[in-house]
Amino acid sequence: MLYTVLPLEEVLEGIEQEPGPTVQLTLGGITVEAEPLGNFQARVVRVLSTDPRHFLEPHCQPGFLIHGQIV
Amino acid sequence: MFEQPEAEQLPEREAPGLQTIKELGQTVTPGGPLAEEMPFHCLTIIGQIEGHLVLPPRNKTTKYEHVIPQLVAIEQNPKIKGLLVVLNTVGGDIEAGLAIAEMLKTMTTPVVSLVLGGGHSIGAPIAVAADHSLISETATMTIHPIRLSGLVIGVPQTYEYLDKMQERVIRFIVQHSRIPEETLREMMFRTGELVRDVGTVLVGSEAVRAGLIDEVGGVGTALNRLSQLVAQREGGMH
Known part of the structure; x- marks a missing residue:
């Protein structure tokens, strides 16, 4: 349930578009869920860890672009 | 298309830096500003607070699960003395x-909170949650x-549910700020101030006068208050 000053049609514009498939990757020992973008790039969606320190790591923030081969 | 340089063409001294780029997408400079521990951390709550529903990409969101x-x-790290939200x-x-x-x-x-730009709707309970x-x-x-x-299925229970959610927000704000419940309710349902809606817009000092926020100030004042709270806490511990 949303409680916002923005009109709902503005917030939910484009909601019909399904998000892309995600993969699990390990970044420096931290498991993250990431969305492959092609061109050897992926974007971090969320951190999968119970260690709270992992959530403060700069390279694990949601939206961070990972470069490199995804195997 | 860019030409990818061949790995063997690169001078050897650049190799360690490039490895970092390949692995993480960024260069980490040891001994740089990040290596020093800052006593205060800063959490920015921006755009929409995203919860159970993933919002479309046009929204800037703060992801609560993160x-x-x-x-x-922050709570567990003794080196982090305070948090600015x-x-x-x-x-x-x-x-x-x-x-x-609640966290x-x-x-x-x-914890000290600073409302910059806007702290609307569900932003109000977050702002008042700070010390x-x-x-x-x-x-x-x-x-x-x-x-x-x-x-929403239009049955009377729906409105009761909505009412309960409303009560949760009102109760939280009233318990954690100086605003009287009647004032908050009156502001919430006031007509004539918002063009298409009911409600009230509070600008800077008006929020302080209403008792919702403690003080008008900027980042300097906020960090001073945080230092004072840390000193009080550490003084009380000895």
């Missing part, structure tokens, strides 16, 4: 917003009722 473990990490939010998911507010409220690490709250002179806070959104 913020909550960060707060746990900077708010510039248009609102968002009620339960995610209240979850962040901030129950932390033993001193001390500030608002910048030009920042605004919109107090308005919760509206129906999403798939």
Whole structure:
């Protein structure tokens, strides 16, 4: 349930578009869920860890672009 | 298309830096500003607070499932002495917003909040959850009722549910700020101030006069207050 000053049609514009498939990757020992973008790039969606320190790591923030081969 | 340079063409001294880029997408400079521990951390609550529903990519969002473990990490780290929460939010998911507010409220690490730009809707409980709250002179806070959104079956129970959600927000704000309940309710349902809606817009000092926020100020004042809270806490511990 949303409680916002923005009109709902503005917030939910484009909601019909399904998000892309995600993969699990390990970044420096931290498991993250990431969305492959092609061109050897992926974007971090969320951190999968119970260690709270992992959530403060700069390279694990949601939206961070990972470069490199995804195997 | 860019030409990818062949690995063997690169001078050897650049190799370690490039490895970092390949692995993480960024260069980490040891001994740089990040290597020094900062005593205060800063959490920015921006855009929409995203909760149970993944919002379309056009929205800037604060993801609560990421913020909550960060707060746990801050609470557990003795080197982090205080937390500054900077708010510039248009609102968002009620339960995610209240979850962040409850986390901030129950932390033993001193927390100061600063409303910059806007702290609307569910931003209000988050702002008041801090040990001390500030608002910048030009920042605004919109107090308005919760509206129906999403798939709602129009039965009387729906309105009771909506009412309960509304009560949760009101109770939290009243318990954690100086605003009297009657004033908050009157502001929430006031007509004539917002063009298409009921509610009230509070600008800077108006939020302080209403008792919602403790003080008008900026980042300097906020960090001073945080230092004072840390000193008080450390003084009390000895």
